[in-house]
Amino acid sequence: MSFFTAQEQMPAGKGFALFHGQHVAILLLIGGVLACGVWRYRKSVHRNAWRWGIVMTLCLLEVLKQVVLLTTHQFGKQYLPFDLCGISILFCLLEIWKPCAYFGELLYSLSLPGTLLALFFPNWNRLPLWNFFCIHSFLFHTLLLLLPVLLLADGTLQPNWKRLPLSFLTLAGCSVVVAWLNRLWGTNFFFLSQPSKGSPLVWFADWFGASLYWIGFPILIVIIWVLLYVPVGIFQHRKQKSRSCS
Numbered sequence: 001m002s003f004f005t006a007q008e009q010m011p012a013g014k015g016f017a018l019f020h021g022q023h024v025a026i027l028l029l030i031g032g033v034l035a036c037g038v039w040r041y042r043k044s045v046h047r048n049a050w051r052w053g054i055v056m057t058l059c060l061l062e063v064l065k066q067v068v069l070l071t072t073h074q075f076g077k078q079y080l081p082f083d084l085c086g087i088s089i090l091f092c093l094l095e096i097w098k099p100c101a102y103f104g105e106l107l108y109s110l111s112l113p114g115t116l117l118a119l120f121f122p123n124w125n126r127l128p129l130w131n132f133f134c135i136h137s138f139l140f141h142t143l144l145l146l147l148p149v150l151l152l153a154d155g156t157l158q159p160n161w162k163r164l165p166l167s168f169l170t171l172a173g174c175s176v177v178v179a180w181l182n183r184l185w186g187t188n189f190f191f192l193s194q195p196s197k198g199s200p201l202v203w204f205a206d207w208f209g210a211s212l213y214w215i216g217f218p219i220l221i222v223i224i225w226v227l228l229y230v231p232v233g234i235f236q237h238r239k240q241k242s243r244s245c246s
Helices: 021-043 047-071 084-097 101-120 132-153 161-185 200-208 210-245
Strands: none
Touching: 021 101, 021 132, 047 084, 047 132, 084 101, 084 132, 101 132, 101 161, 101 210, 161 210, 200 210
């Protein structure tokens, strides 16, 4: 039954270490999956089916997780999809159902970096690799990362830093609701109650103290958005300049 044991019931010492052999191998595997996915997607004439397939698989994976938790009597409110990656399912669904610049920007500015951070600093590393919830988490986040990568690859998703205020307002609005839920249920969605072990937020807790680690949120957001948008802005500027010259 350890295959279906959630991390709260998993004995210590059964998991994997961050950025050690197993974790690095999985990250390399995910990178290969993304590269192969982009290659096949760009050759496909059924790209819309790819997009819907990814979104529906994400929804089914979330439902499957909840069913397993309920049937094994391990369900808790902390497993509800109110973290950023869970809410990103909605962003993905809206972008595929009614494509628009706003939903695409949410995928690029919020979902993509949030998913990358989850994969690099997974809070499920207390689990062994051969565990349903561990496999589920890696598969779920890989698909969640694959969708915006594919949309970037075919030009459907075109980031624009001028839409960042809307992304920030969306994130702030979600954070207010999530903070209320955390207070009501005693959960830690968005890591607003305490930093995730091994994540960059722990560094801010070490620097500023456990009660002031939240200072790291705006700092991380600025750093992430600079890394995401400056290269894109330079590329788009050079592309526009080359067109004007020709």
